[in-house]
Amino acid sequence: MTKPKVLISDKMDPNAARIFEERGCDVDVITGENPEELKARIGEYHGLAIRSSTTVTPEILDAATNLKVIGRAGIGVDNVDISYASGKGVVVMNTPFGNSITTAEHAIAMIMALARMIPAANARTQAGEWPKKDFMGIEVTGKTLGLIGAGNIGGIVASRALGLKMKVIAYDPFLTEDRAIELGIEKVDLDNLLSRADFVSLHTPLTDQTRNILSRERLENAKPGIRIVNCARGGLIDEAALKDCLESGQVAGAALDVFAVEPAKENPLFGAPNFICTPHLGASTTEAQVNVALQVAEQMADYLVNGGVTNALNMPSLSAEEAPKLKPYMALAERLGSLVGQLAHGNLTKISIEREGAAAQLNGKPITGAVLAGFMRRYSDTVNMVNAPYLAKERGLEVSEIRHERDGAFNTLIRVTVETESGPRSVAGTLFGSDKPRLVEIFGIGIEAELDGHMLYIVNDDKPGFIGRIGSLLGERGINIGTFNLGRRDAGGEAVLLLSLDEAPTVETIAEAEQVEGVKMVTSLVF
Structure with missing residues (x-):
């Protein structure tokens, strides 16, 4: 049998290639190609492993006549046209939890840098000054950290902050009281959080609901002297309003790893007082880069060789034999979940999936996974049909599956x-x-x-x-x-x-x- 052939088109840990080979794939590592070069080459490959440098467009997918799977070593898949890939029958995978600890630690580092004004103090000291009196910082001990988003990364930040003896409060529509107690934090609404928090750290995806969640009005009405950290997504903060609030002193400091437009060669925040920024380094640690590379290689090889599906963004976990029969049912289920998720608001704690007729005779798990993926996608850009049931359980969503034998x-x-x-x-x-x-x-x-x-x-x-x-x-x-x-x-x-x-x-x-x-x-x- 011909071995599946995989192209690694972005720089990643060399052990990824070794995993592909050990699991029965031929692999080529060819990085740095422009879109036309990739388009000319991609037709011979069954798998494409990427990071953020390669953009998978419809034109490349049209040329990828043998492609079965795209694996993104990391969380974000903005550089992949998932809808078009789905139409071409190409599975798109990511590694949604490989960067969690790294990103959480970067947020904590930003909090400490803000508290002690480390970047500015370093720059002036290295410039030959000794400006000790100009840098009176604050302790984080006893301060209140407000988390906007308390999912996987937010939960890790909470545990680290509690270790620093901070008080942690959180705004998250999906956070249940039981989960908040488990994390050791207090669940509050957004206005309450902004009126109480000394530091705010954002850990939410960018959606229509979260875009500019820290708007001018919210920034101006927040607790005076608040400090803001964003290592999640650009676009969550009104950057022009944040600049004004930094200049007025309403916001005592801000630390951003992400911007509305990247790469951020120009930005209104550059030069603002008490502003710290890094060039989207949340996932940039040796450990994270190794983890996501190895994970994506394992997932892709398992799919290409054995038909197993893990962390796919456009299909659930299922066997190769089930896929043809279940595919239209899963498409229906995902759309129904998305519809009810977009129309029903508030803190929803229960969801029921009922199947009757022919649907009742099928494997219900992929159908339920598809419903949950559609339902929760507006709240999380890392959810997929595989991890949706886990995320639903983590957030306290009670899921009922009902199979009816009746004729309808x-x-x-x-x-x-x-x-x-x-x-x-x-x-x-x-x-x-x-x-x-x-x-x-x-x-x-x-x-x-x-x-x-x-x-x-x-x-x-x-x-x-x-x-x-x-x-x-x-x-x-x-x-x-x-x-x-x-x-x-x-x-x-x-x-x-x-x-x-x-x-x-x-x-x-x-x-x-x-x-x-x-x-x-x-x-x-x-x-």
Whole structure:
């Protein structure tokens, strides 16, 4: 049998190549190629191992006629077009926990550097000064650290901070009271955190919900003299507002390892008082680089040689025999989980996945994993179908799996229900033609729709002329409508409208849609 062939296109620990060879793969290490060179070469390879330097575009994927798996040695996969790779049947893997300790330790280092103003003191001392009186620092002992995000990395930061005798409070929509007690921290809301914390450290992904989570208003209303650390993602802080707050003294110091635009050759924060920065070094330790390289080699070799799937971002853990049959069910499950995750807000603690008809006869774990991956993706950019059940358990999400033997209106049906403060919210879907996912019910209202791309979800009064008003608004804004999907509880009552759009609506367009007569709610969705 021909050995799978793997290309390592970015610099990584040489032991990665050894692992590939020991596990039955041929491997080439060719780094530093430009996109055209990689495009010309990639067609002969079954696996592509990368870090951050290689960008896997649709053009490269089109040329990769034999490619089966892409492995990212690290967490972020912004340099891989995952959607396009999925369409080409290419599995995309990462190593979501390989950098956790390293990133957490960098955050602690930034806290200490801020507390004692080490970078500025070092620069002036080496310049021949002896500015001892200019650098009166503070102790971290007894200070309050506020964590925005208390997942894997945030939890490690909490344990290290507690060892430094700090008090730790945390804002995280998924943090349960039991998990907070286990970590030894206090769960609070964001405003409470910002009013109490002496230091704030961010450990959350960049999503529509977290972008500029430290806005100008929040920075200006925070505890005077607060110190801020961000080793998570650029874009979580309004950088211009942070500069103003540093200059006014409202923020006593800030330490950033990440920026909204990288590489950050220019930035408004450069030169601001009491500002420290590093060039995205969170994962840059010898141990982390070795760990992620070895992990990605092990995962990719296992998939190429044995069909095992670990830490895949676009498919669950399953055997090679199950994959063809389960693939359309998992696509449906992920879309249903994503839909209910985008529409149901608050601290959701229970989720139920029901299967009936043909779906009830299949392996339910990949289906559940797909639901959870879709549901939690808006909150974490490292979640996948393999680690989603673990992350759900870690955050205290109670998951119920129910298999019905009964015959229903559909040959196969998957229903996803979450418990909210307003009661249960449920969505359901089926397969048309055995492989085409379709939504058939949303929050008790029957509706048939594909869930794909950019969509607009509207709750409205069922009154004449409404569809025309919405269509006219979008037309005036130059937004093309792909499909209209309608449903209602009863004539003249509450109705829902799902629109597929050729492009994402702007914030301004959504605000205008909310003002259309008869509209109760408008939500932008993406799948």
